[in-house]
Amino acid sequence: MVDVSALQSPDDRRSQHLIRQLVEQTAREIENAFFMHSAQGHWVMRAHGTPGYVESQPDYLLAWDADGRLQAINSLARQRLVEHLGRLPEHIGELFDMDQLRRVNASSAQRLPGLGGLYGRVSAPSQRQRAQPLRQAQDARIEQHLRLATRVKDCNLAVLVQGETGAGKEVFARQLHQQSLRRDGPFVTLNCAAIPESLIESELFGYVAGAFTGASSKGMQGLLQQADGGTLFLDEIGDMPLNLQTRLLRVLAEGEVAPLGAARRERVDIQVICATHRDLSAMVEDGRFREDLYFRLANARFELPPLREREDRLGLIHQLLAEEAEACDVEVMLADDALQALLVYRWPGNLRQLRQVLRYACAVSEGGRVQVQDLPQEVRGEVVASAESSMSCPARQLLLDALIRHRWKPADAARALGISRATLYRRVHEHRIEMPRMKG
Template sequence: MAHDSDPQVRQAFRRALLLMERGIAVLIQGETGTGKEVLARALHEHSRRHAAPMVALNCASIPETLIESELFGYSRGAFSGALPGGKKGKVAQADGGTLFLDEIGDMPFEQQTRLLRVIAEREITPLGAERSVPVNFALICATHQSLTHLVENGSFREDLFYRISTGVVQLPPLRERTDRAELVCAMVATELPGCDPRQVIAADVWPLLLGHSWPGNLRQMRAVIRYACAVKEGAQIQRCDLPADFLAQVRSQPSQPARSNVQNVTPIRQSKPTAAPVGEREDVLGVLTDCRWNMTAAARALGICRPSLYRVLRRLDIAPLKNQLALGTYAPS
């Protein structure tokens, strides 16, 4: 996340880390599958609390009857069926570290009141306990819902909303990210170590991967890439290797424009440099000409970010337009 190619993701990480280091609760907003938990873990690992544990709780996955004991724990004999020695809750486990509450919008209203008190007073009272226990933790929350709407319809406490919404960061959906090609390459490299992802994916598959709207975001892309890498029988991932539901989705949804030879210009980290594929220079020059040398538009057409495009230009020995004009070498096609 700290060195992500997409500028929106980098900015979200930098801002969230600054907020976290100032003791401000961070609220990560974004569609399902955009990597909210990945961002939360990256923030913890880069924070001053990285030596202590990060404790995560998905508020949507815990039954309402159990979430109180999961969050705050309980003392010995607190209720019938309780463990003999009691149980330390997630908040106490995160003492000194980071507490990550995923899908905070699904937390039961009654427990929101208790959480608000914990955030305000920095102490918890386990179920059945007579004394409060001080706690010190960084708080990161995440949601795919609009908490403002939940407050308006009365299912989320307004005072808790203001407590956790001071440090809001937004993760962009995959369809708005400029590094889709790099993400595909990274996922392929994970599934097929030692390969060159640019050559593994067939030319007619790239437009499908880069032009799709990806309603399931990173989670969906990862599932599609894993499937294709697992079932491919030849040297390349072909259209027939893609999941049937993905192909159906591609046919039913309008796609974003993408050039078919984009795999030739996808910068990926390699242990050693590789030679430029035949025709790569012409392909990049074609994109630049089509976009009238507008670097932002060209990077978007190629499915990469501007810094990546500049690296590609240096590697292919393509001089910036202003240099060509100054030397009189520019020859428009």
């Protein structure tokens, strides 16, 4: 609340006009402060007709989410947009070319394309304080796997998730748990490859006091008991020793667990999700994995695609960049050459490697912009630099893949890429892609 009252009204009316201007300015600052507080989880543009006022006293504020949908517009921006377009836009792509917008970084005010004479700067979401995370980018095949796996899991069948190292198997398992009927129960994980063989048994089954030399005097509850009523995720199940495979099979068959040193069994109600990058069927043939346990765990098998084959890798890059920028306490955007290098790289380490590369880039970049030279040497690769090479550039291939997967439907392809239909049509023309309906 702002109080501008006085005990006596001054004779000079000019002072009242001054007070009115101060009140209007204060009200505008309060509105902008509330806007910035409410928009912490979104991309935000500050704009003004004079570069020096963009940061301290912006006249125009716009906020949009990870999909580009406008979420908030302050009063002055609303008025200007109605005058400029005759209506309020729904997507930031209706106002700016998304490629050009990425160049309006957070380090300094730059002239905005498309709004005539305005300067502005764009800042990334503040992840530390936002209430909801960015929308999870998702490949269509993974979404289908998730829907089917949820139905299988809710029928009390075990799920086996396969895929290359770092492909996001644990993320998939957590999403599966959150969408299942056991979402309110615990989600307990054990990486069978990360724990020494001598400790896996006690971690999984627990033990009673005095069960062995060095055991805690209070005993320890095992992960099987901790997962009671929920989900147990066994990562890298192919690395579980054969003797423990036998004990695990008995637990799954009987629904009872016996901690080390215990005289009696305890009832447990768990559902199991397992993951591995190994070929379990080949291990069964070689005698390195129990066949009966394999068929108990592989009621339904789902293969996650590697990052290099995922249709949502563009969205994943931007999503993980925002997360790693928050971890480094910086605000950054990707330069075009850096983005192109990230898109063309084959990512043998998949999502885990991508996250590490982006964190490194955030740490070494300057000026709020990740350039290609900020990427590790092995990732830089060959960046396409001329128009003659556009027919084989990764951006063209990404656009073409989206159109093919969505049966050449522009709206669906644009939505999958996180761009407006206008931007999609422009890129189709730039990359000389002939859509079926355009023939003739």
